[in-house]
Amino acid sequence: KNEVEQSPQNLTAQEGEFITINCSYSVGISALHWLQQHPGGGIVSLFMLSSGKKKHGRLIATINIQEKHSSLHITASHPRDSAVYICAVLQAGSYQLTFGKGTKLSVIP
């Protein structure tokens, strides 16, 4: 059974701080997703990774397949970044995503 663990569960940061959210998983995967969920509930895809690193604006995602670990970084955080960030993995040979519990980020002005 694939377990997806995220840390921290909750994170409060001052505006402008550099933020890191971590994700680890237990089985082989074909891809890893970072998703954002706002209080209204909708889910937005931020990145899909199978190796290396991706950057989009102030967001950077990295993955280490050997260590079964991924990180999401936010540079120069802003209050509008406040949301729940979710890691989800696509297990090798499967089409279903397995989700972590999410990291609730609050950025204070």
Add this chain to the structure above:
Amino acid sequence: EPEVTQTPSHQVTQMGQEVILRCVPISNHLYFYWYRQILGQKVEFLVSFYNNEISEKSEIFDDQFSVERPDGSNFTLKIRSTKLEDSAMYFCASSRDGVTEAFFGQGTRLTVV
């Protein structure tokens, strides 16, 4: 930008009633999914659908649940006889080929009373 749309955004139903949640996936996508999120819990996989049949389903997806692609655009989730524990946010998602990025709808909040 293409998006997955879900209707209704919120549905309240009495226990034992049937509900149908509707989704319009992105038009050139071939893989469709339903996920659910009980309040305060993580998102859970229900079912994936490809080529007009279920390709995978979870233990949650029992005989009370069914999915259908009744025409070329809609993808529906039916819950035959709702229970209180079916109250959750239900997300539809679609993917071009099953291994590239999945796009999610805004969700339908189902409340069973």
